[in-house]
Amino acid sequence: MMSNSNSSTTYTKPLNGLEFSVSSPGKVILHGEHSVVYGKLSVAASLGLRTKIHLFEIDCPNSIILKILPLDFEQVFDLNEIQTLLSNSLPMTSKTADFNWECSHILDHQAHLQVVEKVIGKLLENKNHPVDIKTNKAVKNLFYLLSAILGSTKVILTPLCITIDSELSMGAGTGSSASFSVALAALFIHYLKLKTLDLDNVSKEGFKFFRWDKRDLENETRFTARELEAVSDWAFCGEKLFHGTPSGLDNTVCTYGNLVKFRKNHSTTHLTVKTPFNLLLVNTNVSRETLKMVEGLAKLKTTFPHVVEHILDALEDLTVSALDAVKNIDNAAVSSDSEDLEKGFQEWNTLIQMNHSLLTSLGVSHEKLEEVMMILRRYGLVGKLTGAGGGGFAISILPPAYDPEEVIRVLKEHGFEVILTKLGGQGVRVD
Numbered sequence: 001m002m003s004n005s006n007s008s009t010t011y012t013k014p015l016n017g018l019e020f021s022v023s024s025p026g027k028v029i030l031h032g033e034h035s036v037v038y039g040k041l042s043v044a045a046s047l048g049l050r051t052k053i054h055l056f057e058i059d060c061p062n063s064i065i066l067k068i069l070p071l072d073f074e075q076v077f078d079l080n081e082i083q084t085l086l087s088n089s090l091p092m093t094s095k096t097a098d099f100n101w102e103c104s105h106i107l108d109h110q111a112h113l114q115v116v117e118k119v120i121g122k123l124l125e126n127k128n129h130p131v132d133i134k135t136n137k138a139v140k141n142l143f144y145l146l147s148a149i150l151g152s153t154k155v156i157l158t159p160l161c162i163t164i165d166s167e168l169s170m171g172a173g174t175g176s177s178a179s180f181s182v183a184l185a186a187l188f189i190h191y192l193k194l195k196t197l198d199l200d201n202v203s204k205e206g207f208k209f210f211r212w213d214k215r216d217l218e219n220e221t222r223f224t225a226r227e228l229e230a231v232s233d234w235a236f237c238g239e240k241l242f243h244g245t246p247s248g249l250d251n252t253v254c255t256y257g258n259l260v261k262f263r264k265n266h267s268t269t270h271l272t273v274k275t276p277f278n279l280l281l282v283n284t285n286v287s288r289e290t291l292k293m294v295e296g297l298a299k300l301k302t303t304f305p306h307v308v309e310h311i312l313d314a315l316e317d318l319t320v321s322a323l324d325a326v327k328n329i330d331n332a333a334v335s336s337d338s339e340d341l342e343k344g345f346q347e348w349n350t351l352i353q354m355n356h357s358l359l360t361s362l363g364v365s366h367e368k369l370e371e372v373m374m375i376l377r378r379y380g381l382v383g384k385l386t387g388a389g390g391g392g393f394a395i396s397i398l399p400p401a402y403d404p405e406e407v408i409r410v411l412k413e414h415g416f417e418v419i420l421t422k423l424g425g426q427g428v429r430v431d
């Protein structure tokens, strides 16, 4: 048995208790932020920075210890209260018999959220000092996903400690909330799997039959295609709690990783590029809310519908052209054709610059982002905002053999935080 003396709550880990970690990447949108909300094509990639969640069973009766390190939050929740959330009948938009943990689309999300808000709101209120809005939303999201995923199953919750940590900045355009929702959905699905491996029917009476396929059980540390689909779908529900009407791009790229070509309500294409693109991530340190930025554009579109529609169409054409440029660069890199490589990069850079200008015309830039663009230009680079804009991160793809030392120094001198990283990387996984 192990005990934790650092935490304000003392607990022990039972011998052979369940313990595992999952992690999910952040993302950058290369082309198509905002226009993707209106059905246009987009392309995004995962990042090496991840959200990590560690879960283990504890010998601490009737407790769920939740620690969210980026929000400096720690609370012990009453397990019985949480178990009642799981015992409540889940509200459906269709017959209960059609629902199991894979069928997020027929849960009545608004009605379920109201139940979660009532229970969790009360538990959070019990604290001596009130929690801030960010924490409130994060905790509700967690218990919403836990109860929605496990609520139709025979799982009886055991005392747990759940610790969430993240390498991603919040409210900055690199998919912190999507990565958080994806990691949570993956955590509860993996917990469900480990708890119900041997059951003939995982679902409670009255719900749709579910049993793990033999192939699902072959590798307990990898998510199957079917599980990944459920992770992304549930994370999309989580994203709705944060952002109202998200396109689904962020949860898709954080689930699957690497490069994805995405159009709302269409199947996603996973792109493979052999070129390891180096990327500068420049944080303006100006915080903003995705929901407000998306609402701002919706308002502009209501005022000037035709003008905005033309710009959105231009963004669609731009994404298609950028995908061609990326393909050309990748082919040239593979065949070591330096002339074609340079031409490809020049074309892509032009499109990146145009992309940023079009987004600026839609009112989603910020003076700090414009300052970053100016500095990048001085050093022969181009960039664009990424994600919702209004602050947050700018990205700049580095041409091969470009030494970024000087531009990084100058950006830092101007107060910007700079991360040198590579595009792509694994999606959600059990670590």
Ligand SMILES: Nc1ncnc2c1ncn2[C@@H]1O[C@H](COP(=O)(O)OP(=O)(O)OP(=O)(O)O)[C@@H](O)[C@H]1O
Pocket (backbone or CB within 6 Å): 051, 068, 070, 071, 133, 134, 135, 136, 137, 138, 164, 165, 166, 169, 170, 171, 172, 173, 174, 175, 176, 177, 178, 180, 242, 250, 288, 289, 290, 291, 387, 388
């Ligand atoms: N790492 C995290 N841990 C806990 N909660 C998080 C985390 N990241 C995001 N959240 C929750 O999600 C909410 C929205 O986060 P954020 O503003 O970063 O999302 P975002 O605008 O989608 O960011 P991005 O543009 O990077 O996708 C936060 O208020 C918080 O409740």
Ligand SMILES: C[C@@](O)(CCO)CC(=O)[O-]
Pocket (backbone or CB within 6 Å): 029, 032, 033, 034, 035, 036, 037, 173, 175, 245, 246, 247, 248, 249, 250, 290, 294, 387, 388
């Ligand atoms: C601004 C937006 O396009 C990207 C946010 O990362 C919103 C969305 O896709 O839901």
